[in-house]
Structures are given as structure tokens and as C-alpha cells.
Ligand code: NAD
């Protein structure tokens with residue numbers, strides 16, 4: 001069901017439209033990344049319309065901007081026809097559950113979100129000659145056989161496993177974006193995002209950083225899946241949002257997806273030990289079965305972003321974990337069992 005859940009144009013909050021950067025639509029704007037991006041766009045002088053079905057997004061993610069005169073949030077599922085023919089200058093498509101437990105809960109809807117949702121937004125871009133950004137993912141590389149992963153690597157993805165709804169949905173969306181660009185001349189920007197973390201991840205999100213930090217703060221067992229030798233490279237949310245803005249605003253649209261992520265690689269066991277150490281937690285590290293098709297290694301080659309966007313991450317994992325722990329600490333309130341050092 002669609003509906004405007006808040007339009008506050010008359011009272012409270014700064015109106016920055018004097019800066020006149022135009023109107024941006026952020027699909028998935030109530031989510032972890034979408035809420036940070038919406039905040040950044042408002043600060044940069046855009047009017048922002050967030051579209052979200054609130055599957056994993058939360059109203060309280062928008063608490064800091066809900067009263068901003070230039071912000072509107074509309075409850076809407078992008079699989080369905082858009083509730084209005086919004087006149088927009090820029091579109092950011094971040095709508096899609098990103099955590100394996102969430103995207104696997106309704107895999108057909110996840111796939112539709114990437115495919116039908118992208119078509120709905122691409123058609124909107126086409127009608128208004130708007131620039132459009134797609135949040136793609138390092139999951140398009142699957143369980144990569146090339147390491148680190150450059151954009152030219154085509155990936156190693158299972159087409160019919162439990163992760164396929166997400167991986168293949170995102171791969172199909174990339175195809176759609178570049179076909180719309182070639183067919184209709186639309187300006188598309190596609191980012192392949194590697195594991196990103198930070199404040200506003202949900203405590204029950206299911207991804208590794210939020211799981212480990214919440215488990216450590218609660219004094220619960222820290223659940224390492226498999227033997228923990230699989231690797232990931234963790235990017236702090238502010239760094240990623242800066243990458244989004246640079247990719248969207250670079251004058252010549254790259255004619256291919258662009259990797260955005262932090263190239264410093266950790267094993268999952270190293271991450272668990274870091275979190276235990278940082279939070280001074282009494283938690284034990286325990287092992288649970290490795291999920292099917294869990295990629296064994298992942299690290300972005302960000303040469304393109306460095307050279308053409310002048311972008312690279314600045315926030316080290318230790319600093320990002322400190323900020324993320326502070327977020328979960330506040331969220332858990334009195335239910336927290338251990339104190340940070
Ligand atoms: P998230 O789950 O916090 O945010 C996704 C948002 O999209 C939520 O607000 C959710 O309610 C909304 N949504 C989901 N399906 C929708 C639909 N059909 N219609 C409208 N809204 C819908 O996850 P996130 O980490 O903020 O991810 C944002 C985007 O970035 C996703 O597209 C994800 O695939 C991509 N991405 C994220 C990461 C990461 O590490 N955070 C990595 C790779 C790609």
C-alpha cells in the first residue's frame with residue numbers, strides 16, 4: 001500500500017531549497033544507507049523524496065531529517081507502479097533488502113525488487129531525463145576466482161542457490177541500467193558496493209558487523225560461521241556515501257559499474273577478535289555452520305574510483321567500529337552488559 005507518511009513543508013526544519021540543487025528521489029531512503037544518503041543530499045541543498053516499503057527500513061532512521069522542510073517520505077513498494085509521476089532531477093535506487101536472512105525471506109519479491117523495481121525507476125528517469133544511480137553489489141562477483149575483484153571480472157555466481165535471488169537480481173538490474181542507457185540515452189551510474197557498516201544498521205539485521213557488535217555488547221556468544229577464514233573488506237558508511245556523491249557527480253558517466261569499498265581485507269575470525277577486544281566483552285567466540293554459497297574471499301580493486309573519482313575510504317575499521325558500537329550502545333540502552341574501554 002502506498003501513501004505519504006509525512007509531508008512537513010510548513011513547520012520546522014531548515015529549507016535549503018535556496019541552494020537549488022534540484023529534487024532527488026531516494027528509493028530505500030529509510031534504510032541504513034538510504035537514510036545516510038538522504039541526510040547528505042539535504043545537507044548539499046537537494047529536495048529529497050524517499051520511497052520505502054519499510055521492509056527493513058525504519059521511521060526512526062529518518063528522525064534527524066523528518067522535520068526538514070525539503071524532505072518527504074512516501075511508503076511505497078517499488079515493485080508496484082509508482083504512486084505519482086514525480087518530476088525529479090536525480091534518482092538513487094537503494095531499495096532492496098541487503099542482509100542474507102532478509103533477502104532470502106521472500107526471494108521472489110527480492111528478485112522482483114531488483115528487476116521490476118529498477119524498470120519502474122528507469123522509466124521515471126526516462127520520462128524526466130533524470131540521472132539515475134543503482135546500488136549494485138560485490139555479490140555480482142559471487143564466490144570470486146579472481147582476487148581482488150576488478151570491475152572487468154564477470155564473477156562466479158550460482159544461478160539457483162539461496163543467494164541467487166539477490167546476486168542474480170542485482171546482475172539483471174545492472175543489465176537493465178546499461179540497456180536503458182544504450183537504448184534511451186539515460187545517464188546511469190552503477191556502484192558495486194562492498195560490505196559497508198555503521199550506525200543505523202538494525203540490531204537484528206543479520207549481517208556480520210551488527211551481529212558481532214550486538215552479541216559482544218550483550219555478552220552473548222559471537223557466532224562465527226564456518227571456521228572464520230573467509231574474508232571481507234569493511235567500508236564505513238560515511239566513506240561510501242562520499243563515493244556515491246562523487247560517482248553521481250563526475251561529469252563523464254563511466255560506461256561500466258564502479259567498485260566502491262574499503263580494500264583492507266580481514267578474516268571473519270579477525271573481525272570477531274577485534275570486536276571482542278574493543279568492547280572488552282566476556283563473549284565467547286563459537287562456530288556455526290557456513291551458509292550455502294558463502295563467498296570465501298572478497299576485496300575490491302578500487303583503482304578506477306581512485307583515479308577517476310579521486311575517492312578512497314578514510315575511516316579505519318577500528319574507528320568505524322568505535323562509532324558503530326556507540327550507536328548500538330545507545331540503542332540497547334540498559335540491556336547492555338559490558339562497558340567499552
Ligand atoms: P537496508 O536493508 O537497510 O536498506 C534497504 C531499504 O530498502 C530498506 O529501507 C527497505 O525497507 C527498502 N526496500 C526493500 N525492498 C523495497 C521495495 N521493494 N520497495 C521499496 N523499498 C524497499 O540495506 P542497506 O545496507 O542500506 O542497503 C541499501 C542498498 O545498498 C541495497 O540495494 C543493497 O543491495 C545495497 N548494498 C548494500 C551493501 C552494504 O554493505 N550495506 C552492500 C552491497 C549493496
Ligand code: UDP
Nearest residue numbers: 100206207208209211223224225230268294
Ligand atoms: N557471518 C558470520 N557470523 C554472523 C554473520 C555473518 O560469521 O553472525 C559471516 C558470513 O558467513 C560471511 C561474512 O560473515 O562469511 C559476511 O556476512 P554478511 O552477511 O555480513 O555479508 P555477505 O556474506 O553478504 O558478504
